[in-house]
Amino acid sequence: MADADTQREAVRAAAENVADRLEDEKEYLTDLDSAIGDADHGANMSRGFRAAADAVADADDAEPSDLVKQVGTTLISEVGGASGPLYGGSIMSASQTFAEDGITAETSVDFAEAYLDKVKDRGDARIGAKTMVDALTPAVHTYKKSIEQDDLPPLEALGKAVDAAERGVEFTVPIRAEKGRASYLGWRSVGHQDPGATSTLYIMEELLATAEE
Amino acid sequence: MADADTQREAVRAAAENVADRLEDEKEYLTDLDSAIGDADHGANMSRGFRAAADAVADADDAEPSDLVKQVGTTLISEVGGASGPLYGGSIMSASQTFAEDGITAETSVDFAEAYLDKVKDRGDARIGAKTMVDALTPAVHTYKKSIEQDDLPPLEALGKAVDAAERGVEFTVPIRAEKGRASYLGWRSVGHQDPGATSTLYIMEELLATAEE
Amino acid sequence: MKKLINEPEDVVDEMLDGMVAAHPDRLRRLDGQEVLVRADAPVDGKVGVVSGGGSGHEPTHAGYLGEGMLDGAAAGEVFTSPTGDQLNEMIEACDGGEGVLCVVKNYEGDVMNFDTAAEMADIEGVDVEQVVVNDDVAVEDSLYTSGRRGVAGTILVHKAAGAKAAQGADLQTVAETAEKVIDNVGTMGMALTSCVTPEKGEPTFDLGDDEIELGIGIHGEPGTERTETMSADEVTEHLTERVLDDLELDDGQEVVTMVNGMGGTPLMELFVVNRRLQELMDDEGLDVWDAWVGDYMTSLDMEGCSITVCAVDEELKELLAAPADTPAMTVQE
């Protein structure tokens, strides 16, 4: 894949794009969180990714894996709530998959898998619990198969993963929450879209857009 | 004038009519008090006169002046606020004018004057301060002149007094309050009708209606 | 508008029972009266300090019943002065032989009813003194008004006079202490929303989404001025300036400050106000000896706050720091 400079640039651009997007979607995410949560997911995510994008903006000669790690640690210390440790901690921990060979098609699959594992581990949410896991699982599964079995180019694989995530987001609507604040609503959580699954989709869409640039 | 029994009946009927009327006007009086006061004049007055009507309902062989006095003391202990001591205390004190000769055309003028004096004394409000005094003063002056100088029959005099009170109520609208809670609003009190002047008018209207019965 | 009440006409009666049920060893209700007294009233050989007024200002007044503050608190209907006979029952129940000080918030209704009560108590041979708190600087004290209102500064009067009485001072001295606070305290309030009385069930006044009222009292009366919304800092600056203009304090003067919530304002916001208030005190060269923040004198569910400043000398500091043991205020020895 590309050299370290290009990789760094890609991480910075992705962080910037995600931060911009989450700023745009802040109100919508907060509205989703109002219906079945506590109305802070938009603020949490946009505050966190803006800080993360700023943090990686001028670290010139860091390893790409370190930049990714820094996104994670910044989220940990800026987001709080449930999404802080879930997004931040998992990115931080999964960033190790880039340590040896940088960001390649193969390591990106490892990253995705490690990230999913960490989210599930930390949040203890199985699929179908109406959380970000429901967007993440189909996306990661699809990405891995597209690259490892179907030999698709990463961009195309990412495109398929985004579609999968989108279906995952839709899937959260008609089910009952088992984790997160929404679980407190019991059956009343049915019929609402999960905020964390939605922000996961937006982040993936921006990764795709960055890759397409 | 009429015998003691008829007088007692008249006091009881008047109290009952006033209580009914103030119950009907409760919301309106409260709305007036909302604009320039604390939204309780309707409740205060209707609570008080209901209790007063009940109190005099079955005191069979009391002196008429004692019945009137009881209206006053009941108001004192049931109304509270500014209107409690003003209405209650003044009725109580003015009831002495009926002590010797009962309720006659002459003593009713004495009562009215004593009542006005007591209200002014207690509340320290001169005319034009946007209080009940503004309805009361023209009513009492008119009543006195109609009976003492124009020799009108009491019923007619009372009718004229009601008209005068009505003009007094209107007069409270365009002026600035100097007494009562409305005075705290300063110039913002201009343009609003005084609740206490209004309840004074209603009471007089019911006295007239009772007399006409 | 929804409220956690049963029938509006029962709310004061039920509240009083609920207060006694919460503090059975501290509070006692006078039979058949809307009056609470401290459980051990009358305290023999101590001047009684009592207050009262319309309900809806909780924890005022009953929350301040107890050692070092009030002996009696009369609760009228919501925003309606208690009646003279109720007040008289309270005064008599709180006379430990040394007389009773009535702390009255300036308003004709309260003053007239307390006057009546004092006359009645006098007949029974109780020495009664009355002080009238009028700390609200929003109201001009002129021919055009019935004087300045008594608002949140009243709590400082309760505290200082209550402490003086607890120290064994005589009636005259306790009254003088109260007057000293009254002479040195100023308050100004504002509202983001009107309160809703149980009886009326709707806001007493209407306020647009981009408007606030300045110079409000504690009864849902509209204020002296309506303006566009301001930031917390701007509100604080406005209120503080008005209070300080009125007090005309010397550089270096020691003061107590109070940010008082109107009932519906989150504590969070009161602390945001306090932050700016303390900066302003510093800028003004005033020496803040103590800073109070909380709901002391509320107006039902009104959102808003008032700012109180009280100049203190050695005597007042000692009295304000003296022990108090009441449901709403505890000061340790």
Added chain:
Amino acid sequence: MKKLINEPEDVVDEMLDGMVAAHPDRLRRLDGQEVLVRADAPVDGKVGVVSGGGSGHEPTHAGYLGEGMLDGAAAGEVFTSPTGDQLNEMIEACDGGEGVLCVVKNYEGDVMNFDTAAEMADIEGVDVEQVVVNDDVAVEDSLYTSGRRGVAGTILVHKAAGAKAAQGADLQTVAETAEKVIDNVGTMGMALTSCVTPEKGEPTFDLGDDEIELGIGIHGEPGTERTETMSADEVTEHLTERVLDDLELDDGQEVVTMVNGMGGTPLMELFVVNRRLQELMDDEGLDVWDAWVGDYMTSLDMEGCSITVCAVDEELKELLAAPADTPAMTVQE
């Protein structure tokens, strides 16, 4: 919706400064952190007791900092758990050599961040124990939920564990005390209105003029059930029944009750609720040892209340009655 704030993103920071400005001799802010500790932290030779969570529940948690209760309180953004590194700073600042007990309100966000902090503190050699309060009986503790929420009962945990630590107990014992309260406490809440967060500026959920929410938490999450408005007595009966069903107490059991206001409810209404609550306790044959009424754990400006019942034995009574000296709770010796 209007609020007494400046910029929504500054509200927590400014609130914390305002708290310290109100209690400069009691509270200290950790440099660059949204963490307050008691001024004399760490207390040498005493187990530290700390808590924290999203802001918007004031006086929780910082109001309970001081002798006999908490050593540290971390304040996240409104309704957002503090971050792990903040929590770690707090834990380290409150370790007097005997370790630190973290009192966590059950929610994954809080638990995950406290877990992270505990790992970090562990590396620095601080002994850390964690207890998770889950008193909200509105939420079924089943496969379908992430467990019951921690709500107002948390204050009883602060009080008992704080007192135990003040008595010199070791970390394990303090944690056991906390667990004992947790095992014996249940809470259920309701709302007349939604809260309004500074960030969103509108109600988190919409509630009709004739509707109330039962089973709400303290973050503006909608509740478990929506019903028609009820009288205060009916609300009290419903909440109490749910709590007692969960606790299954023996006849004659001694209990502490708490009527907690959600922030926007007048104190008057809380006392009306307490009146009926105490009648119910009596009917149920429970022996109320103490009855708390007030705003302990709020949800910004939400109107509503929760009812908490906690069974107490001799040890818990002694701890709950032990001295405490904090901005929001004072218990005299």
